Amino acid sequence: MNYRLLSRTLGIICILFAITMLFSLPWAHPWLGWRRHLEPPLESPEFEWRGFVGLLLSSLISAVIGGILLWAGWRSRGQQLFRKEAMATVGLSWLLATVLGALPYLLSGTQVGPQQTISIADALFEAQSGFSTTGATVLTDLEDPELVPHCILFWRSSTHFLGGLGIVVLLVAILGQGAGGKAMMRAEITGPTKDSQFSRMQKTAGVFALIYVVLTLVLSLIFWLCGMSLFDALCHAFGTLATGGFSTYNASLGHFDSPLIEYITVLFMVLAGTNFGLLLFVSLGQYERLFKDPEWRVYIAIMTIVSVAIIFFGMANGDFENLNSALRNSLFQVVSIMTTTGFGTDDYDVWNNFGRGVLILLMFVGGCAGSTGGGMKVIRHVLLAKILKLELELSYHPKVVRPLRIGNRTINDHDLRKHILVYFGLVAAVFACSWLVLITIEPDRQWTSGATVTSGDLLDHKLLDCASAVAATLHNIGPGYGVVGPTANYQGFSATSKLLFVFLMVLGRLEMFSILVLFLPAFWRKM
């Protein structure tokens, strides 16, 4: 095991976290304006001592741990980095990030609801939901600063920003481990990569990070010009570009009730779900690359067709007031779910069953490879469709070997075919097993009593609700159906179930392999 790299990586993460936590500190003071649109408005805003101390302590703890790790890393011997070690490093980094990210919630004594202090499972859930850019929450009331201070809300959205393009991509850009970095990049960057115009991974990671930061700042500025406070603008920009979905209001982005803000968010969600390699070409003026890209065309086509279909069936069923509101709500929800962002402006759970059903399927699609979007990625579905068609042809013409083509290019890599199929198999297996575990360990009380439901009949919804919760966390979306619907949250689940979701979120974000291998006994042999 390359302990030198491991210690250095973990150490740098700690220091990065310590610094980022400091950025959340100023928001403890009412100077910065906070949220203008709060209902009821804050009468006498006060300095948030609890949040301030919690964040400061967390930052100190992170810095101390980081210092120790860097010192240990400096002392230990360095070796060549193997693929296996890179995978273990990524997994351990993510674990450390989750624990550190949970500290501010715990140390500030954040309240998940009135008279209900956050538990360890809650804090881990919220931190992992942030880093994995899922956006699922266990906080039942975001709008009362007595429960959740502004500085903690800012840290919450910052975890999206950090998780955004992947902590490890940033680390590759900063650390630059050569071949090791390359191996890590493979474990981290999402989906089957396509363009390698920039041969050096380090440079690519840096450029991607730059695009990401610039887009976030641009969107923050636009939001601010649209009338949001600086606090809201930054938090929602973090949530959008990371395809996260944490908001600062209980009604999510629907709070602003502004078509302008919603259409702008749609545009930036689409960008965030686009391959960053393509965004780079676009920023260099090569717009035609966008429209020539087979994945991006399918990505846009799916969003367009599904939105139109939802408008059609929604109007027929009276789900929308008029065509204008239908376009606005359908497009927003479709883009939000497909890019795995999870912002909400309308309760799709009360739409007709076509809309509800098609959104469930969209949860399994996701954004483009090489974007901040989660899910299974559009390209995998495109390839799966092509592979299945080729294999059907092979079944009656066993001797004819036809190549796999995507766009104008022929993919000769036979391992890729298998890899795509294996990925779908893994997702199906993880989904089925997690669903079975969830319905087994989760008590029925959420469905039979409590604030979120009204009738005992809703117990029949447990199967679907749990399936949607598994899909929404595994694919890093956030909202699901029923008790985890767009107007609800994950607070009702038991601590064990919340830890299962934490596991699913990291599993989805790191695309299965890096985490699942840690559970093979053979992986740890001869380390």
Added chain:
Amino acid sequence: MNYRLLSRTLGIICILFAITMLFSLPWAHPWLGWRRHLEPPLESPEFEWRGFVGLLLSSLISAVIGGILLWAGWRSRGQQLFRKEAMATVGLSWLLATVLGALPYLLSGTQVGPQQTISIADALFEAQSGFSTTGATVLTDLEDPELVPHCILFWRSSTHFLGGLGIVVLLVAILGQGAGGKAMMRAEITGPTKDSQFSRMQKTAGVFALIYVVLTLVLSLIFWLCGMSLFDALCHAFGTLATGGFSTYNASLGHFDSPLIEYITVLFMVLAGTNFGLLLFVSLGQYERLFKDPEWRVYIAIMTIVSVAIIFFGMANGDFENLNSALRNSLFQVVSIMTTTGFGTDDYDVWNNFGRGVLILLMFVGGCAGSTGGGMKVIRHVLLAKILKLELELSYHPKVVRPLRIGNRTINDHDLRKHILVYFGLVAAVFACSWLVLITIEPDRQWTSGATVTSGDLLDHKLLDCASAVAATLHNIGPGYGVVGPTANYQGFSATSKLLFVFLMVLGRLEMFSILVLFLPAFWRKM
């Protein structure tokens, strides 16, 4: 195209059907005792003229069509049979069987309910459900001979018998097309075959057919000795050995309320879901082959573990009266669903959510390869698990090539790995697409009004109900959840949806490939 073989095959099917229909004729007469357990008992049983004439006409039509086809086949030229043509022949045979099988229902004017004559879509559904050994029904009342005559009920169960081991397997045994037969066998026999002790396909098919017929007769005799009438004994034996599930009572096998009959049925369902190759060895006295077979061990293990788990959670939730009834009902329902039979003795839809959820997953497992059971087959799941584990290992040790082992044998066939993964991909794709189509085309009226439901809230169940209907037809099980639950039937669906189910049933029974290829334009080129 080898028109000679095609005509001969289709011709023989017609003649076989004409003869089988004649076997249903005697049941039009009350002499034979019919059903003893009917409530209310039949006061003055009458000769069923409608059913008799309908069956006789159907038999004549089949015989005439068969004669024409045989005459055409005798005149046309024969060539070598290619894989492609074998697949087309299987597909067309199944289509013809469905149409012929629907004739008796239509010509006898069977009533699906009071004052409601069977429609063409209904008749095709019922026939396909029989041949594909699904056991889903659109008949709302089986117990009134004014609606469904006994001779038609007997024909209905006979379609299970015919479908049982696969019409084409029988045809291989009768026709013996050499290499062509071998190609057809491959398209027809279910799952990845394992033992080829008998080199000649013809002989194997004959022996399998013999085992099947003997087991059916033995079970009929046992049922008869248990107190069933001859009619009930034969019909239920047909339904059991074919893993079909058509009963002659509205309450399915639960009508008899006899633990003895239920445990005997469990035993024979387990046998019907066992690889017939293994049954052959057992009949030759080599019992140890059974317990050494990796697939059979997993098959038994799953049924045992799931039954015990359902007893445990069911007792905890008060689903069962006592441990005795828990064992009886849990075991029966688990074996019935897993072997894809679909007989019912208890309404599992009102069990707790663990029981309901685990049964949904069992629907995707199915029986053993080379049995009459439908579904995805146990061996495919065993292989998938092994393949996924190997591929996870490959992800961190790309250079290590480990063989796929099952039991004590190494499988060097690399195409098999891909084939298994492709099969799962096809099932996932077909399932998702059919579900989307079904929720789109099926009107909401089943869930908002009518006899099967009581409240408008049940509309929220449409997604799950439709998913279970797709799973139950695609995997040839029969009952699902909600509107297609164990106490309900498929009558409420629209004609279009019923035709979709017809398609799914044949797709599942012929294991995807043979039917899906017919939709590729390339398949029909250069025929």
